[in-house]
Amino acid sequence: xxxxxxxxxxxxxxxxxxxxxxxxxxxxxxxxxxxxxxxxxxxxxxxxxxxxxxxxxxxxxxxxxxxxxxxxxxxxxxxxxxxxxxxxxxxxxxxxxxxxxxxxxxxxxxxxxxxxxxxxxxxxxxxxxxxxxxxxxxxxxxxxxxxxxxxxxxxxxxxxxxxxxxxxxxxxxxxxxxxxxxxxxxxxxxxxxxxxxxxxxxxxxxxxxxxxxxxxxxxxxxxxxxxxxxxxxxxxxxxxxxxxxxxxxxxxxxxxxxxxxxxxxxxxxxxxxxxxxxxxxxxxxxxxxxxxxxxxxxxxxxxxxxxxxxxxxxxxxxxxxxxxxxxxxxxxxxxxxxxxxx
Numbered sequence: 524x525x526x527x528x529x530x531x532x533x534x535x536x537x538x539x540x541x542x543x544x545x546x547x548x549x550x551x552x553x554x555x556x557x558x559x560x561x562x563x564x565x566x567x568x569x570x571x572x573x574x575x576x577x578x579x580x581x582x583x584x585x586x587x588x589x590x591x592x593x594x595x596x597x598x599x600x601x602x603x604x605x606x607x608x609x610x611x612x613x614x615x616x617x618x619x620x621x622x623x624x625x626x627x628x629x630x631x632x633x634x635x636x637x638x639x640x641x642x643x644x645x646x647x648x649x650x651x652x653x654x655x656x657x658x659x660x661x662x663x664x665x666x667x668x669x670x671x672x673x674x675x676x677x678x679x680x681x682x683x684x685x686x687x688x689x690x691x692x693x694x695x696x697x698x699x700x701x702x703x704x705x706x707x708x709x710x711x712x713x714x715x716x717x718x719x720x721x722x723x724x725x726x727x728x729x730x731x732x733x734x735x736x737x738x739x740x741x742x743x744x745x746x747x748x749x750x751x752x753x754x755x756x757x758x759x760x761x762x763x764x765x766x767x768x769x770x771x772x773x774x775x776x777x778x779x780x781x782x783x784x785x786x787x788x789x790x791x792x793x794x795x796x797x798x799x800x801x802x803x804x805x806x807x808x809x810x811x812x813x814x815x816x817x818x819x820x821x822x823x824x825x826x827x828x829x830x831x832x833x834x835x836x837x838x839x840x841x842x843x844x845x846x847x848x849x850x851x852x853x854x855x856x857x858x859x860x861x862x863x864x865x
Contacts, residue, residue, distance in 0.1 A: 545746035548826060549581035552714075553707040555759060555830025556837060559766040564841060565679075565699075573700045580704025581711065596652035602664040602709065604718040605789055608728065609658035612641070617790060622782035624663045631658065661713055662785035668706040669781045669836055675699045676844035684846065685854040707833050713788055714829035716795035717741050726800060734800040743808070744799060744822070751810040752819055762827055766834035768842055778843070781836075788832055795821065 557574060567573055587599045610616055613634040621627045635642040635656065645655035679695035681687070687695070717723040717740075724741035726734040739747075770778050777783070802808045802818045809815035856862060 546582040546585070548746070548749070549585070549708055549711045550578045551759070551826055552711040552829040552833060553578050553581040553704060555763055555827065556707060556766075556833035558760070558763045559831060559834035560838065561765055564766075564838065565696075567696050568700065568703065573696075576700050577704040577707070580701060581707045583705055584708040593652045597654055600652060601654050601657045601659045603661060603712050604659040604723065605661040606658045606721045606723075607719050607790070607793055608721050613658075617786055620786070622663075622666065622780055624660060624667070627660075627663065628657070631656070661709060661718060662782060662789050664709045665706070665713065665785040665788075665836070666782045668702065668709060669785075669840055672699065672702040672706060672837070673840040673844050675702050676841050678847045678850055680844055681847040681850045681854065685851050686858050687854065703837055706836065710788075710833045710836065711829050713785075714792055714825040714832070715745065716792045716799060716825070717744060719789055719793040720796045722796060722800070732800075733804070734797075735803050740803065748808055748810055748818060749822060752816055754819060754823060759823065759827055759830075764831065766831070766838040768839045769835050770839065772835060781839075792825070792828075795825070 557568065557577060560568070568577065584599065584603070587595060588603075590596065610620070613631055615630060615634070621630060642656070649655065675695065675698045679692070679699055682691045682695050712718045721727055722734075725736040725738050727736070730736070769781070769784055770776060773784060798821065799808070799818070802821070806814055807816075808818040853862075
């Protein structure tokens, strides 16, 4: 293991042989995001234990997928993808999907109910977690996690400024660390192009171009390929740039709604789906010979994009977090000898 980055005593590590979007790749995205944060970002996230936990939590949402509990699979599995091909048949697109998860589910359900012959119900024996009719929720999950993190920064700021106890501040900081780490997983999923398509693990739609139908394709992109060819970390580190607010990067956007930016980020990765299949078809993802190494650059770029987007969203949540007015009033009351906050 070699050090990735050191600041303030925190040392982040990962192996030389990165595993793309297996755990090590998700972890790398979180580490790159930490490296991108400005020096005035809350310093506690750089403390060794917190930096390590943020990196570790990059794999948490995939660990949930290993469970046999169908109710957890039902709420977790669709958060990892958005099958963009499913939207047009439902009369939906980037301009008319609701930013609210449950309204989006209603849009899908209503469209399916209008044309039941066009949208047959999934086989319950195959669809045990009751999710196969859903296009996925990836940009919704990113948007919701942004709200959770912004809330956590809000009450942390309030505890710090208005007399929170040491335990309250420590607990609030722990919540920020948890949410930062967990959010990284889904932004990492968003930059893996195969999380935007029904053709996520071998081509399953009409296939005039003769793309691979191999059911190990996703795993090869997620880890097998870079496990074979390795990845030089130096370009990744050299290209880390300071995080900026997402509003600063996209002026004129509605600062009260991250969803269009989250959806747009997913859409930006979709064109790389066919690129990956074309690379596989022409041997550029084989890992054999000079030509077989060509796919490494695209994957490197995607990892970098994920780290940058994650850092920008973290920074935006912190900068935009207001003082929690209710909590402040309760803390003031406690300071005056009244009832402590509940």
